[in-house]
Amino acid sequence: MKLFLFNDIIPNPISENEITVALKNTIIEYKILKEKYPDYIDGIISSSQLSNIHLTDNLTLADSLELIDNKEIKNYSFSIFTKYPIEKFLDIDAVWAEGNEHYFVLDTVNKDALFIKIISNENGILFSLNLHTDLAKNSLIINSSNSTNFSVDNLYGLTPNTEFIEEIIKKEEISKLGxxxxxxxxxxxxxxxxxxxxxxxxxxxxxxxxxxxxxxxxxxxxxxxxxxxxxxxxxxxxxxxxxxxxxxxxxxxxxxxxxxxxxxxxxxxxxxxxxxxxxxxxxxxxxxxxxxxxxxxxx
Incomplete structure (x- = not known):
């Protein structure tokens, strides 16, 4: 099973409409993958309840899902954002025990990437919003306080990127076959x-x-x-x-x-x-x- 984690790192300031459009786009691309690999993909993990994930001061992830203008996609989105809190699905203790800090550089600003490290340990994929060129990459580079870095595969809502992620899933699926x-x-x-x-x-x-x-x-x-x-x-x-x-x-x-x-x-x-x-x-x-x-x- 391939795990996806919602990446709440976004630029600031940003409009509610931009967030909602980007969220909708990544959901659509996720849906394409899910339909192709129904037994290999099963929902998106989030760090906490959707109403507790603040994308801006006045907008939560739950709010943004409600703002999606397509009823079918909106209903679908609530069916896939059901895995929280993160500790129910991923081992967070191992990352805490390492004692390192992890961060992603967004437009020269260091953003906390603890949860990204956790999904990386599970060989998972990020579910990101295409709101900045730093986030619109097939893989995101995460830096650590112990002077190391690592990359995490990243779904961000454009067709070429989805094709890249599909190749990863396909290769992993094939590798498990006789x-x-x-x-x-x-x-x-x-x-x-x-x-x-x-x-x-x-x-x-x-x-x-x-x-x-x-x-x-x-x-x-x-x-x-x-x-x-x-x-x-x-x-x-x-x-x-x-x-x-x-x-x-x-x-x-x-x-x-x-x-x-x-x-x-x-x-x-x-x-x-x-x-x-x-x-x-x-x-x-x-x-x-x-x-x-x-x-x-x-x-």
Whole structure:
């Protein structure tokens, strides 16, 4: 479960309208993440009751939520700001025991960042309001009295930032999966043959990791518009059936045969690279078998 903490650090002076608009924007972006990862995100922790969190002298967090002009978003916001006080959800004693002060520099002014240190210890994410360029960053740097600093991932209400946070959540979610499920997640639920799955399960974790790394490299090349070198990926199309061959060289030479149709990956087989004296005949057999498997998967 990924934890979010409301960050009450904001510039002063600031208008109530600016606060409410920024709050609404971050809630909308949080909602996008929650809908994509419903089992991995569960509400926003706040330091105390919403009516006790003062954003200005005359405006509390509860007040600002009430001022949101969209009824659906307003109702949604009250359903996610339900985790308080902070000590019910996070270990504050460990941070107190360290005896250090923590602060965030907002427009040259040091702001107390004790609660940010607490969420950082839990590898959590800040829920911030985009009211200053210092707050509109993917990660905030926090300084400590023991001359160290640390960074905390930060959601602040703009789409590119939300995409950054989503990548963090996605990577953490994938890291907890078994390698076959991890590969399927990376390739967005490909269609796999039993032959491929059985062969994948039998190879070592090291080989599995290299297969995953190979596909990640392919995806990154394509995302950035780069040509993929043939030392990694080769087109071995057979009789008008498009087949690709992902090459692994070390520690054991392996070949993965697959195709992609309309954005869907079809993983046919995982084979040992044939020995040189059998290369042409055995590789041809591997490709023909892969074509047959893909026909089965597509149909």
């Amino acid at each position: 390698n076959l499920d991890k590969l399927k997640q990376i390739l967005n639920n490909p269609i796999t043959s039993k032959k491929f799955e059985n062969a994948f399960d039998k190879v070592s974790k090291e080989i599995q990791d290299l297969i995953i790394e190979g596909f990640e490299t392919i995806l990154n090349y394509r995302k950035n518009g780069f040509n993929i070198p043939e030392t990694l990926l080769r087109n071995v199309t057979h009789k008008n059936h498009t087949i690709s061959e992902l090459k692994l060289r070390d520690p054991i030479a392996k070949r993965i045969y697959f195709t992609e149709i309309d954005g869907i990956y079809y993983l046919a087989s995982l084979e040992d690279k044939p020995l040189k004296d059998r290369l042409t005949k055995e590789q041809s057999s591997h490709i023909k078998n892969a074509v047959s498997k893909i026909k089965e998967l597509v149909n």
